[in-house]
Amino acid sequence: MATILASRDGSGRGAAMVTAVALRLAAQRRAVDEVLAPLRLSRDDLxxxxxxxxxxxxxxxxxxxxxxxxxxxxxxYVNHTPDGTEKGDFLALDLGGTNFRVLVVRITEDGITMASEIYVIPVSITQGSGDELFDHIIDCIIDFQTKQNLVTQMLPLGFTFSFPCQQVGLDKALLLTWTKGFSASGCVGQDVVQLLRDAAKRKRGDLHPGCVVALVNDTVGTMMACGYDDPKxxxxxxxxxxxxxxxxxxxxxxxxxxxxxxxxxxxxxxxxxxxxxxxxxxxx
Incomplete structure (x- = not known):
C-alpha cells in the first residue's frame, strides 16, 4: 500500500519518490510470485x-x-491426553539437536512453573560412541540437579527424544535411525531408555536409573502439552x-x-x- 502525501514545496518530488518505491515493491512481488508459481498446488493436486x-x-x-x-x-503407547488434573514435580529431558535441555516442571492447582537449562552437545560427542553421548547427558542432568537443589529428590522423569524410534512400551523405545547430524555408534536398534539407565549406573549420578517413566517424540510432547490447556x-x-x-x-x-x-x-x-x-x- 502506498500513501501519497502532498508535497510541501509544490515540486511533486515526494509523490514521485513514493511512486517509485511502490513500483519497485510491486516488481519484487512479481519476481517472488514467479519463483513460487511452480510450488503452488492446484486443488486437484491437493x-x-x-x-x-x-x-x-x-x-x-x-x-x-x-x-x-x-x-x-x-x-x-500414550493412550490418552491430559485432563488437567495432573499434579506434581517432574524432571524432563529434551534431546533433538545440538542442544540438550533439562527441565524441572512443577504442576499445581495454581498452574505450571518450570526452570530449565540448555547444554551444548559437541559434534565430537554426537558423532562419537553411544556411551559417550549418554554419559554426557547424565553429566548434564547431574549438573542441573545440583544447581536446582534436587540432588536428594527422586522425581519421575520424562524423556523427549526427537529421533525415529519403534516404541514397544511407554518407557521402552528402539532407535530406528539417527537424524539431524547425530551418528553415535552402538545406539541404532537399542532401547534408548536402557542406554540412559546404563549411563546413570556408570556415572553413579543422582539420577536413579529406574525413575524414567516415559519416552516420547517431540511431536507427541507438543500434543500433550497443548492438551493440558485444551483437552480437545x-x-x-x-x-x-x-x-x-x-x-x-x-x-x-x-x-x-x-x-x-x-x-x-x-x-x-x-x-x-x-x-x-x-x-x-x-x-x-
Missing part, C-alpha cells in the same frame, strides 16, 4: 496428495504392510528443522498393536513421505 497420504497412513497402520509404508505410523487437542505438529505429526487413533485401526479397545497416539514420522509418494506416481 486432492491427490490427500488420497496418497491417507493410503500410506492406512498401510502404516496395517499389520501386514507396515514395513513397506512410507509413513511409519509408529505406536507411542488431539493432533501435534512440528514444523522446524524437520517436520512431523501425531494424532489420537482408534485402537481398532492399529494393526501393529494387540487389542482393539480404547485409543492410542500414533507418531506418523512423515518427514520424507511426500518425496516417496510423488515418485510412486511417476511425478518425479
Amino acid at each position: 486432492v491427490k496428495v490427500q488420497a496418497l497420504m491417507r493410503e500410506e497412513m492406512e498401510r502404516g497402520l496395517g499389520k501386514e504392510t507396515n514395513a513397506s509404508a512410507s509413513v511409519r505410523m509408529l505406536p507411542t 487437542c488431539e493432533i501435534g505438529l512440528i514444523v522446524g528443522t524437520g517436520t512431523n505429526a501425531c494424532y489420537m487413533e482408534e485402537m481398532k485401526n492399529v494393526g501393529t498393536v494387540e487389542g482393539d479397545q480404547g485409543r492410542m497416539c500414533i507418531n506418523m514420522e512423515w518427514g520424507e513421505p511426500g518425496y516417496m509418494m510423488w515418485h510412486r506416481q511417476g511425478d518425479g
